[in-house]
Structures are given as C-alpha cells and as structure tokens.
Amino acid sequence: MNILLLGSGGREHAFAWKIIQSPECSRLYVAPGNAGTAEIAQNVPLSITDFPGIQQFVLDQAIDIVIVGPEEPLVKGLVDYLQAQPDTATLPIVGPSQLGATLEGSKDFSKRFMQRHGVPTAAYETFTADQIEAGLAYLEKQSLPIVLKADGLAAGKGVLICQTLDEAKTSLKEMLLDAKFGDASSKVVVEEFLTGIELSVFVATDGKSYKILPEAKDYKRIGEGDTGLNTGGMGAVSPVIFADEAFIKKVEDRIVKPTIAGLEIDNIDYKGFLFIGLMNKDGEPSVIEYNVRMGDPETEAVLPRIQSDFLGLLKGIATGTLSEYELKISPEYATTVVMVSGGYPGSYEKGFPISLPETVENAVIFHAGTAKDPAGDIVNQGGRVIAVTGFGKELGEAVTNAFAAVEKISWEKAYYRRDIGQDILKLNN
Numbered sequence: 001m002n003i004l005l006l007g008s009g010g011r012e013h014a015f016a017w018k019i020i021q022s023p024e025c026s027r028l029y030v031a032p033g034n035a036g037t038a039e040i041a042q043n044v045p046l047s048i049t050d051f052p053g054i055q056q057f058v059l060d061q062a063i064d065i066v067i068v069g070p071e072e073p074l075v076k077g078l079v080d081y082l083q084a085q086p087d088t089a090t091l092p093i094v095g096p097s098q099l100g101a102t103l104e105g106s107k108d109f110s111k112r113f114m115q116r117h118g119v120p121t122a123a124y125e126t127f128t129a130d131q132i133e134a135g136l137a138y139l140e141k142q143s144l145p146i147v148l149k150a151d152g153l154a155a156g157k158g159v160l161i162c163q164t165l166d167e168a169k170t171s172l173k174e175m176l177l178d179a180k181f182g183d184a185s186s187k188v189v190v191e192e193f194l195t196g197i198e199l200s201v202f203v204a205t206d207g208k209s210y211k212i213l214p215e216a217k218d219y220k221r222i223g224e225g226d227t228g229l230n231t232g233g234m235g236a237v238s239p240v241i242f243a244d245e246a247f248i249k250k251v252e253d254r255i256v257k258p259t260i261a262g263l264e265i266d267n268i269d270y271k272g273f274l275f276i277g278l279m280n281k282d283g284e285p286s287v288i289e290y291n292v293r294m295g296d297p298e299t300e301a302v303l304p305r306i307q308s309d310f311l312g313l314l315k316g317i318a319t320g321t322l323s324e325y326e327l328k329i330s331p332e333y334a335t336t337v338v339m340v341s342g343g344y345p346g347s348y349e350k351g352f353p354i355s356l357p358e359t360v361e362n363a364v365i366f367h368a369g370t371a372k373d374p375a376g377d378i379v380n381q382g383g384r385v386i387a388v389t390g391f392g393k394e395l396g397e398a399v400t401n402a403f404a405a406v407e408k409i410s411w412e413k414a415y416y417r418r419d420i421g422q423d424i425l426k427l428n429n
Ligand code: AMP
Pocket: 122, 147, 156, 158, 159, 191, 192, 193, 194, 195, 198, 277, 288, 289
C-alpha cells in the first residue's frame, strides 16, 4: 500500500514507526513530517490544510490510504473535500467527516450529542453574546468552582476553571463580549466542575464497529507536581492502574456503545479515532471531552502496546471492515516523557543541535518538533521536541527505562518533567 500520513508531531512519528512495521506497507509519505519521520519515511512539503495539494499528491503518487493525525484538517473538512471529488470519492481515509469532527470542533455540539445519546457528562448550559444576562444569572445559581469553555478550537487554552463567582462573571463577559478567544468564544459552555482522576480512552471505529485501544493518562502542566501553565502534554503512561477491567467495562457500556450508536443514529460519517477524555470519580466514568484524533503524547505510549498489525487496523477503520480485525494488546507498561524547548509553553529559542544516542534500551525515541538545519544537524524547531517511551513489565520499570533514555538526549535549554508516572506509583503503594 502507498500511504499518506498527515501531521508532524510525536504522534505522527509513532504512527509512521508502527506503519512501516507492517508487511503491507510499500511507501509511506508524511506531510509535512519532522526529522524523525524523515529517517523512516519520505517527508513531503505539503501543508495539512492545502486540500487541493493533498488531493493532487494522492493522485500523483497512487496513494491507497490517507491517515489524518491532527484535528485541524478534519474540522476544516478535508474528508468531505476529498469525497466530493470524483477521483478521490472512494479513497480510504482514517479521519471523520467535518460533521464528525464537530465533536471536537464545537463543545456545545458535543455536549448536545452526549445529552441526546445518554452519555454521562457534567451538567451544562450554553450561552451566546445576546444571552449574556441569562448567562450571568445562571452563574449565580451554580456551585464553585465552575468551568467555562470556549465553544470552538482555542489551541488548548479555551477552558477556564473559575474559583470565584466574580472571576466567572468577568471571564464570561470577556469571552462573549470581548472575544477573548476570538470566534471560538462566540459561544460559551458553562459546565459543572467534576472531581476525580482524569484518564483517556481511545477508540478506533469505522462508524459501526469499534475497538477499544489501551487507555492512557497524560500530564498536561509544564511543572512537576502538575503545576504551572497548560501544555500540549508533557508525558503519558499506559496502562492506567486505577482504570481496572470493571471501570473499562463501564466506559464501554455507558460511553463507547451509546457514542458509536449515536453516530449512526445521527447519520454522522465517522471513520477514525475517537479520544474520550474521562473523569473517574469513585469508579464512575463521565466524559470531559471528545477529540476526533489520537492524543499526543498518549499515542507514543499507546501504539507501542498494539501487537497486531497496525496498518490492518487503519485499513479496517477506513474501509468499514473493522469488525474483521483482531486487536492484540501487550500487557507491558509504557511511559512517555516529553522533552521540550526551554521556555515552552511560552516563547523559546529554536535551532539548537540535539545530541541523540545511537541506541537506547527498552525504549524508543520519537521526534516531535525537530528539523534538519542546512548543516545537516537535527535541531529543535517546536515547543515539544522529543518524546521518549520506555517499556517494562511494571510501571516503575517503564519509568526507569524512559528516563535512562532521556538522560542520553540533550540540547541547550532542554526541559522535561522528572515526575512522570510518580503519582500513579504512589497510588499503588
Ligand atoms: P479540555 O480542553 O476540554 O480538554 O479541558 C482541559 C482540561 O480542563 C481537562 O483536561 C480537565 O483537566 C479540565 N476540565 C475540563 N472540563 C472539566 C470539568 N467539567 N471538570 C473538571 N475539570 C475539567
């Protein structure tokens, strides 16, 4: 198969690493890719939102399947675009239609979807600018803290957890009346604050059938002990010890099944991954959010645990034959540590050469924001630069293996959290 993978993060390097292990992979192109994908596949200088360019590339290179990593092209309608052209109307694609992608692109849409299909989630109301008075009155009646969410995509910044009524009222006004998050906050979801422990469950679906992939927990804050600013994700572990079989069964029965059924009932064409962000409160799951793609860095911990042919899974998703696919998961633990540019998530310097080891033990190195400079050095190019996944029979061993590999990697001002996995190890003791 000739394969086109869209994206350039650690998630896409992990996808590429897994795809090339498949006997069915002939050629793998990654657009635009990074220095890591360049070593194992062919990078293509195509923007992920250049829909005509992508379509032309598919035709020129006789691409058999397109795999979309990030949400942006999905929310902008790439799948519908390709399906609307006769030449690519039946092209297998991993990624939902624009309507399906609205589950991530609009929080109000996804809350209404959950409510309609009986999926457990926090109580909420949605407000627009002309409903500001009703919104402020609603806030008065809620308990604190209270969660305000910009309806649209806001680069992970659109969620505010307000501790006081004053703060909530000010924020609601800023979001609705002053376009604090631009167009994304022209609608605001006001939502009950959920307590408990967060984790994510990943589902592959062809819209009818589904497979539950390994769950993961990520570490969102920049600082150790979950402090400081939010990031794209500083680490991940899989499996998650506190999500036992009984919990995952509840997630399947109460969340995955009604969600997949809901897609069919609503006539939403969905062939792709669904990332379900969950709160576990005393063993009871409720949905915080849907994302219409795999997580990053969760993918770097989840994918290595898939033992069955990954390209087969992708084909099953894209061609509607997922029910025939047998998913095999390794029981081993994976821990991913993300190394970032110093200063991230604020401003940071780029272009420092990265020193990488020849080999690592019981670990694998994925590139994220890396590039080759004109001198041929691999340099840091983005905020999140390298994701290292360590493996082990126990979580502690996976953590040790991940950090042993991290210590062999360096560049000027590199930073990483040293406490990835520690909270779970403590829970376990
Ligand atoms: P989101 O952008 O929807 O992923 O939200 C970002 C983060 O805000 C989540 O990962 C949670 O940690 C937190 N969060 C979102 N909604 C809630 C909620 N209803 N209760 C508690 N925390 C929340």
